[in-house]
Every structure is written in C-alpha cells, then in structure tokens.
Amino acid sequence: MSSDYPKADAYVIGAGPNGLAAAITMAQSGIEVVVLERNDTPGGGARTAELIRPGYRHDVCSAIHPTAYSSPYFMSLGLEKYGLEWIQPDIPCVHPLDGGDGIALHRELIDTVIALGEDGRKYKRLLEPFSENWYALTHDILTPLGWPKNPFLMALFGLRGLQPVAQFVKQFATAKAKALVGGMAAHSILPFEEPGTTAFGLVLAASGHGVGWPFPKGGTDQLIAAMIKLLEAHNGKVITNAEITNIDALPDASIVIHDTAPRSFVQYAGHHLSPGSKRALEAFEYGAAAYKVDFILSEPVPWAYEEAKKAGTLHLGGTFEEMRQAEREVHEGVMPEKPFVLVAQQSLFDRTRTQGTDEVLWSYAHAPNGFTGDATERLIDQIERFAPGFRDTILNKHVIGPMKLQEYNPNYVGGDINSGKQHLPQLFKRPLSWSRPYQAPLDGHYFCSSSTPPGGGVHGMSGHLAAKAALKQKFGIRVS
Numbered sequence: 001m002s003s004d005y006p007k008a009d010a011y012v013i014g015a016g017p018n019g020l021a022a023a024i025t026m027a028q029s030g031i032e033v034v035v036l037e038r039n040d041t042p043g044g045g046a047r048t049a050e051l052i053r054p055g056y057r058h059d060v061c062s063a064i065h066p067t068a069y070s071s072p073y074f075m076s077l078g079l080e081k082y083g084l085e086w087i088q089p090d091i092p093c094v095h096p097l098d099g100g101d102g103i104a105l106h107r108e109l110i111d112t113v114i115a116l117g118e119d120g121r122k123y124k125r126l127l128e129p130f131s132e133n134w135y136a137l138t139h140d141i142l143t144p145l146g147w148p149k150n151p152f153l154m155a156l157f158g159l160r161g162l163q164p165v166a167q168f169v170k171q172f173a174t175a176k177a178k179a180l181v182g183g184m185a186a187h188s189i190l191p192f193e194e195p196g197t198t199a200f201g202l203v204l205a206a207s208g209h210g211v212g213w214p215f216p217k218g219g220t221d222q223l224i225a226a227m228i229k230l231l232e233a234h235n236g237k238v239i240t241n242a243e244i245t246n247i248d249a250l251p252d253a254s255i256v257i258h259d260t261a262p263r264s265f266v267q268y269a270g271h272h273l274s275p276g277s278k279r280a281l282e283a284f285e286y287g288a289a290a291y292k293v294d295f296i297l298s299e300p301v302p303w304a305y306e307e308a309k310k311a312g313t314l315h316l317g318g319t320f321e322e323m324r325q326a327e328r329e330v331h332e333g334v335m336p337e338k339p340f341v342l343v344a345q346q347s348l349f350d351r352t353r354t355q356g357t358d359e360v361l362w363s364y365a366h367a368p369n370g371f372t373g374d375a376t377e378r379l380i381d382q383i384e385r386f387a388p389g390f391r392d393t394i395l396n397k398h399v400i401g402p403m404k405l406q407e408y409n410p411n412y413v414g415g416d417i418n419s420g421k422q423h424l425p426q427l428f429k430r431p432l433s434w435s436r437p438y439q440a441p442l443d444g445h446y447f448c449s450s451s452t453p454p455g456g457g458v459h460g461m462s463g464h465l466a467a468k469a470a471l472k473q474k475f476g477i478r479v480s
C-alpha cells in the first residue's frame with residue numbers, strides 16, 4: 001500500500017507517555033519504530049508550554065508525578081542519564097481548611113501521624129503497610145489484573161481499597177483525617193460512594209509518604225524530552241503534525257500500537273471492525289472532566305495555613321462532606337459552586353519555570369464531562385477562600401475548559417483526563433477485555449493509552465506492557 005509515512009516494522013499512533021513507552025520498548029528490541037503524533041509537539045498529556053507569556057512555562061496537562069517517578073518501567077530506563085532531573089517540594093501535599101487551618105501529607109509518615117492527633121495511630125496503621133512497601137506495591141497496582149507478586153500486601157490493599165471512601169472515612173474521628181483521605185480519593189474523579197474510591201486515596205497518600213510527589217525540573221515536558229532522546233538512540237522516530245484519520249493511510253506493518261482513546265480508534269479504524277467490536281468500544285464510558293486554569297502571579301499565593309506555603313500540591317475542597325457533595329454534583333452533570341480544585345505551585349521550587357519574582361500556578365477543577373460553561377470564578381473563589389488576597393496577585397490567566405481539552409487532545413473525551421471512567425467495572429476491563437486488555441480487535445493492532453490498565457496517570461506502564469504483548473505475539477520476542 002502506498003503511504004506518505006516511512007516504512008517501519010511497527011507504528012505507534014500518538015506520542016503521549018504511553019505511546020513513547022511502547023516505542024522505546026520495541027526499539028530497544030531492535031524493531032524499527034515510527035511514532036505518528038497529530039500535535040506539533042510530542043508528549044500528549046505531558047507537555048509544557050509558554051501558554052501566556054514567553055519565559056513562563058506552564059504544564060498544560062499533568063504536573064505532579066509520583067507514578068512517573070516510581071513507575072517500574074520508567075525506573076528501568078534510567079531517564080536521568082538523558083537529562084531528566086526531579087524536584088521534590090518540601091511537603092508533597094497540603095489540604096487547607098477554613099480559618100487558616102489544614103493538614104499536610106508529609107514525606108515522613110510520622111509527621112502526618114502527629115499532625116492528625118487522635119486519628120494519627122489509625123492513619124499510621126492503615127497507611128504504613130503501603131508507604132513502607134511502596135515500590136513492591138507499584139509492581140502489582142501498575143499492571144492488569146493477574147496473580148500478584150506480593151499476594152499478602154495486595155490482599156490487604158484490596159480489603160481496604162475496595163471500600164467506597166464514604167464508608168472508609170467513618171473510622172476517623174477528626175475532620176482533618178477525613179478531609180485528607182477524601183482529597184486523595186478525589187483523584188479517582190468518582191462519586192465518593194463508588195466502591196474502589198479508597199484505593200485511589202491509599203495509592204496517592206502512600207506514594208507521598210513513600211517517595212514524595214516530585215516533578216521534573218523545567219517542566220513535565222522534560223520527561224518527554226528524555227524519552228525521545230532514548231528512543232532516538234535506538235533509531236526510533238517521532239513524526240509530528242501526523243494525525244491518523246484513516247488507518248488505511250499507514251503502510252503495512254507487523255504491529256500498530258494505538259495511544260488513542262477507543263472513540264478515536266473507532267473513528268479511524270471502524271470500517272475494519274466487526275459490528276460487535278465497534279459497539280463494545282462505543283460503549284466504553286468516559287468520566288468527569290478537568291477545567292484547567294493556569295496563572296502568572298506577582299508573588300507566591302498568600303495561603304492562610306502556613307504549611308501550604310511549602311507544598312508542591314494542594315487539595316482545595318474543604319471538608320469531606322463538601323468534597324463529597326461537589327463530586328456527586330459533577331457526576332450529575334452540575335458544575336458545583338465550590339468545586340474540588342487541585343493546585344500545583346512548581347515555581348516555588350523550580351525557578352526555571354518563571355521570570356524574576358513572578359510565580360506560575362497550575363490548577364484545575366473537577367467539572368462535568370462535556371461542560372461548556374465558565375467556571376473560572378468558582379475556581380478562583382476556592383483558592384481565595386484559603387488564601388485571602390489571592391485575586392490581587394493574579395497578573396494573567398489561561399483557561400482550558402473540558403471541550404478545549406478534547407480539542408487539544410482527542411484522548412480526553414469530554415475533558416476526561418483519564419481517557420475513560422475509572423470505576424470498578426472499567427478499571428481492569430479496559431477497554432474491552434480484562435485478560436488481554438492491550439489486544440485491539442484487529443490482527444496486529446494493540447491499545448496502549450490510559451484507556452487500558454493501569455489507567456490514567458503518567459507512568460508509561462500501559463505502553464510498555466502493550467509493546468511487550470505485541471513483541472511476543474508478532475516477533476516471538478520476550479521482554480522482561
């Protein structure tokens with residue numbers, strides 16, 4: 001078949017962290033790989049850009065990277081040799097409360113235990129097995145469903161994690177413990193009554209105590225820059241401005257790996273699919289969205305709670321009940337008055353992101369899927385609530401609502417940053433099969449985006465595991 005693209009053994013559609021991980025895995029096995037990316041820069045949800053003014057570097061999507069930092073696959077690559085440097089903020093995460101109060105997720109578990117007072121011992125008992133064994137845990141949670149490498153640890157994790165967080169927090173007496181765990185579980189972007197929401201909370205909290213919540217010096221795109229150097233060192237190629245709108249545009253190849261959402265796959269390859277496969281892929285559900293706002297500030301955020309001034313990330317949602325209400329509304333299609341807002345203040349710890357004494361601030365609010373309204377003031381109100389005077393520090397802002405996010409990257413269907421709802425039915429059976437999740441319903445084609453296990457986040461595991469499956473099936477190559 002004639003095509004504009006160079007001939008290769010394998011193609012990857014999409015240069016997100018998973019697409020690049022798939023490409024590196026294949027290139028390191030001696031396979032000739034070409035990655036085709038629709039955008040003018042690679043990186044997918046791991047790009048950094050001067051969104052507002054030259055010299056001010058904003059992470060367009062992902063910003064905080066406990067999973068990238070401790071991903072078994074990324075760790076095996078030694079990306080630091082290709083220029084990646086990690087920055088650890090003084091405190092991984094703070095959850096401010098009204099009245100200048102709050103609770104911090106410290107690097108040292110014991111510091112949070114002390115800060116939690118009467119709930120401290122309980123928190124320690126619940127978290128310690130996972131934070132102490134964080135690296136062991138990553139080998140079991142950043143993979144598809146299967147026999148665990150650490151069965152006892154995973155049994156304990158399952159027992160605790162499968163509970164809805166609304167149930168799990170009942171064992172705490174204090175508003176601080178409930179808020180801290182609720183804010184962590186809110187990363188599931190699910191209603192707090194959903195089974196499995198506690199697992200997200202445990203993973204986020206355990207990673208913070210286990211390895212911190214670091215970010216790459218210079219911007220999230222530095223992770224991608226390092227991956228591309230490694231890929232090119234193994235003769236892999238990335239072609240940008242190369243959107244695939246019809247799969248027939250690709251030259252014949254043994255392997256095609258799709259770092260795309262099932263919806264896009266159906267759009268460009270649907271004419272080769274059986275009606276049943278097409279229907280099953282179209283039935284894949286997408287979750288709630290992000291409403292993203294980036295700021296340039298004249299000075300650091302004037303947080304009322306002192307610890308917040310030392311945190312890389314902040315969870316702004318107030319009490320557990322307020323967050324529960326907000327997440328419920330989001331899932332009912334309503335933009336909450338007081339949304340759950342995530343904030344990252346990278347420039348406090350990384351002056352390469354900004355100019356002079358100005359600061360850059362990254363934030364997003366949870367919003368209904370497909371939301372087209374204006375939630376900027378509600379997001380700013382939540383920051384102002386915990387940092388009186390914040391409004392006066394704003395020099396510029398840049399807004400990307402859910403539908404803009406989808407336009408920017410069609411993997412974020414309706415603004416869903418995980419490319420697929422992460423409730424239990426779709427956590428492992430993602431997007432079609434729980435036993436062979438990376439196999440697309442076309443011979444030689446594989447899925448690798450965050451619409452496959454282990455789901456959302458920058459970790460490269462889906463890409464690596466999809467490439468492993470493809471190499472074994474098509475070339476008989478076994479990758480460890």
Ligand SMILES: Cc1cc2nc3c(=O)[nH]c(=O)nc-3n(C[C@H](O)[C@H](O)[C@H](O)COP(=O)(O)OP(=O)(O)OC[C@H]3O[C@@H](n4cnc5c(N)ncnc54)[C@H](O)[C@@H]3O)c2cc1C
Nearest residue numbers: 014016017018038044045061062063064244449450457458
């Ligand atoms: C606002 C926001 C905040 C986030 N915060 C964090 C965070 O702090 N930490 C974290 O770990 N994760 C975070 N995430 C999630 C994280 O960014 C994603 O889970 C991750 O990027 C998924 O990687 P991926 O490779 O599967 O897909 P993506 O990164 O989405 O990459 C897919 C790539 O495929 C390209 N593509 C799509 N269709 C086509 C086509 N037809 N032809 C060619 N190319 C195509 C896209 O342009 C894109 O480059 C955030 C996401 C968003 C949007």
